Amino acid sequence: MRTALYPGSFDPLTNGHLDVIERAVRLFDRVIVAVAHNDAKVPLFSVDERMALVRDALPPGSGRIEVASFGGLLVEFAREQGASAVIRGLRAISDFEFEFQMALMNRKLEPAVETLFLMPREEYIYVSSRIVKEIARLGGDVSAFLPPAVAVALHKKLERDRR
Numbered sequence: 001m002r003t004a005l006y007p008g009s010f011d012p013l014t015n016g017h018l019d020v021i022e023r024a025v026r027l028f029d030r031v032i033v034a035v036a037h038n039d040a041k042v043p044l045f046s047v048d049e050r051m052a053l054v055r056d057a058l059p060p061g062s063g064r065i066e067v068a069s070f071g072g073l074l075v076e077f078a079r080e081q082g083a084s085a086v087i088r089g090l091r092a093i094s095d096f097e098f099e100f101q102m103a104l105m106n107r108k109l110e111p112a113v114e115t116l117f118l119m120p121r122e123e124y125i126y127v128s129s130r131i132v133k134e135i136a137r138l139g140g141d142v143s144a145f146l147p148p149a150v151a152v153a154l155h156k157k158l159e160r161d162r163r
Contacts, residue, residue, distance in 0.1 A: 002027075004116070005078055005084040007034040007070070010050050011043040013057055014132060016124030020089040021058075021065060021116045030064050032081055037071035044133060044157060057147035075110035079136045083113065090117045091125050 005026055010017060010033070024031045027163045035050045047069045070077040076088060079103065086106065088099050097116075104113035119125070127145045136142045136154050143151050 001029045001082075002085075003030040003032065003081060003083040004028040004087050005032050005074070005081065005083045006087040007036055007074055007077075008089075009036050009038060009041060009043060009129065010054055011019060011041075011045055011129050012050070012132065012146060012154055013054050014124070014127050014129055014145055014150075015147065016089065016091070016120040016127045016145075018147060019120040019124055020087065020118050023120075024087045024116075025062075025064055028064075028085065030066065031068045031087070032068055032083065033068065033075075034077060036067060036068045043053045045153070049153070053147075053150050053153055056149045057100075066144050074108050075107065075113055079110065086113060086115045088115060090119050091128070096130045 004027070006021060006024055010016065021031060021033060033054050035047055035054065037047055043050070051067050051069055058065055058067075068081070074086060085146075088103070090096060090099060099115075099117065106113060106115060118125075124145075132142050132145050133154070136158055142154065146154065
């Protein structure tokens with residue numbers, strides 16, 4: 001069984017993320033959406049909330065897609081999960097330099113794990129979790145960028161934080 005990891009903070013999950021997941025599932029037998037614990041970032045949603053939002057956004061019958069969390073080295077988690085590939089989404093040239101460095105370092109740490117770059121559909125090229133959160137904080141409509149349940153959760157979370 002060919003397994004790939006799709007790691008990220010997914011804070012929050014966007015339609016662009018979902019598009020990359022759908023593309024990855026066409027290439028692999030099993031795709032693990034790996035929600036990262038990252039002490040360097042202060043996420044809006046907890047890891048458990050982000051995992052639940054990912055699960056809720058997956059289409060029915062997504063039995064080949066799993067959701068898990070991890071901390072530490074991605075290549076160690078890949079080994080534990082039996083993954084032969086890491087999927088990374090690329091939106092623009094600006095993403096490439098960082099992602100390229102990470103892919104080369106991961107290759108050095110674990111040569112058996114390949115990195116594949118997938119681009120989302122054109123309508124999601126400019127969508128990022130950071131920008132979507134900023135638009136939502138400023139009262140903008142983010143429904144075109146997020147799965148419906150994620151948009152509702154984001155709105156509720158920001159409302160609670162304003163109080």
